[in-house]
Amino acid sequence: MKAIMKENSTCNSPALLVEGMSLIWADWLQERDLGRLVQHPLLQALTRNEASLDTLKTLLIQHSHYSQHFTRYLCALMGQLDNANDVLALMENLREEMGVNAGSSTTHAEIFQRTLRVLDLVPAVHAVLPQTQDMIDTMMAHCKSPDALTGLAAMCLGAEAIVPLIYRPILHALQYFGYGEDATEFFSLHIEEDEDHALTMLTIMNQLTQEQPMRRDLAANVGRELIERRIAMFDAIWLQSQTEPSPIPELRAETHFSSADFWRVSNRLQVHLPARLNHSQVMKSSRGGDQRFSSQRKHKVHIVDLPSHTISLTIGRLDEAEATRLHRHNYETVIYVLQGQGYSLIGDRHVPWHAGDAIYVPVWAEHKHVNTGGGECVYLACENAPLLQNLGGIALREEMEATLA
Structure with missing residues (x-):
């Protein structure tokens, strides 16, 4: 499917819309919109090792509030599709999310929950930012729309297609702070897999607009709207990280230190008790x-x-x-x-x-x-x-x- 998509891409488009984004999206996403996303101060700070661990945790908490509804978004969208083959095509995405593919019994939600556990995060005790709730409501409204094209555009252009642009900085930051595969697997997995999901949705979108090319503008506008909602959420997270007072530096076990942190050496031992101190039934659990x-x-x-x-x-x-x-x-x-x-x-x-x-x-x-x-x-x-x-x-x-x- 990837090869077909690349052959159908516009010949006079640039080699890349933005770094890490194939030109197959040139007819659907605007370079300026993607540029605003990847150049956002929050993602740039994560990439340049300039974001604090607390900022990364805030982002993961808000992302958890949004992503916990992912299967609901997908099921709502599938309910609007008339073509059974299209439903089956999206079912593959749902199967991966639910962990029922051959050789796997672990859901993507469980893998993400492991990331949260490793970082000692409990999203339920943190409020949903208004901007995050706005993104949740916007995504759900489009996925429930009787016009399946709008739901496809929201999920494809506003989520699946741009996953690498968002998850790569997060993955980089987790690795920078010294976290291993238990914390990073969710993000590396989706960077590898979500392009296929996006291309599946793009195929259906091409079919729905084949006889009505003007409807591509509708889809592009929906994608732009979801990108705007995500940027607004990033704005709120970044603003919060800039306005909250910095905590007194502590020698914390989960922090990654460099030469520049030599001044942080403590003069006393400090106890850090993680939220989770046991792993129940190790040989019976499946991870x-x-x-x-x-x-x-x-x-x-x-x-x-x-x-x-x-x-x-x-x-x-x-x-x-x-x-x-x-x-x-x-x-x-x-x-x-x-x-x-x-x-x-x-x-x-x-x-x-x-x-x-x-x-x-x-x-x-x-x-x-x-x-x-x-x-x-x-x-x-x-x-x-x-x-x-x-x-x-x-x-x-x-x-x-x-x-x-």
Whole structure:
């Protein structure tokens, strides 16, 4: 579908409307409108590492208030479509949002909620800004319109198509402040996927306007209106960040520091108690990071989701006669075997183990673990990867192509 869209784009359009925005949108979105969006002081501050962590959190809270209605927007829009094939096309978007695609049982809402948990954010205790509510009401009104073109334009031009322009600065800021995949997965996932959703909607919009080209102006105006509503929300967030008094600098565990912050070194220890101090039923919970990590490592792994910044804890599982892939990493590992027996190949050493044993894996040593028992092997792995990630993203892991006998 992407190739078709690019072939149908206007030949005399610029190579890009704005950085990161394909020219396939040239007939629907104006460069000046997109420019106002990407050049907004809030997004620019996030990109330039000039926004405070509190500003980023305020943006995420307001975005949560808006995005929690996303499936309602989509369902309202689908109810206005006359063509069953168009409904089925948008159903794919809904399936992804609801986490019912093949190989996935985690909804996008759950992934975003994990971002909020990692940042200790509870949107329900924060008021919806009037500008955010205006955007919510405008989007819903267009999606409920009997004229399906207006709902498509609102969702496509005012949301899905511009996701990369909004989410890239947020993703950059989260990484700058030292947050890992648990906090960033939602944004990286949507940057990768939402273009396809936008192109699906664009195909339907082209069909609806094929015999009435003048209706493209209607769609373009709706898209512009939603962009204006979003800019107004950004204005309110940015104004709030500029007018609120700055808190007394504290050495907070979730803050990313640089050389310029040397003056922040505290003269006393300060306790920071996150809102969440337990991860209930680790092996029974299903999380996007677990599934992705297990798929990449070719064996079952459960990641303990707690707000620790220097150590990580995972639960590894090997079926009978199963082995991990040969790999190495620049962080230390201590493994405690809960169940089963087997051996590990660590460098040129053969290390046998049974339930109750502990194993040490040195930095950058090639290693793999093999289950030789008659049932499943279960072990705990404690690593200092988060410490290296928070020191500047210097944690490395490499899967080895060769295997040891």
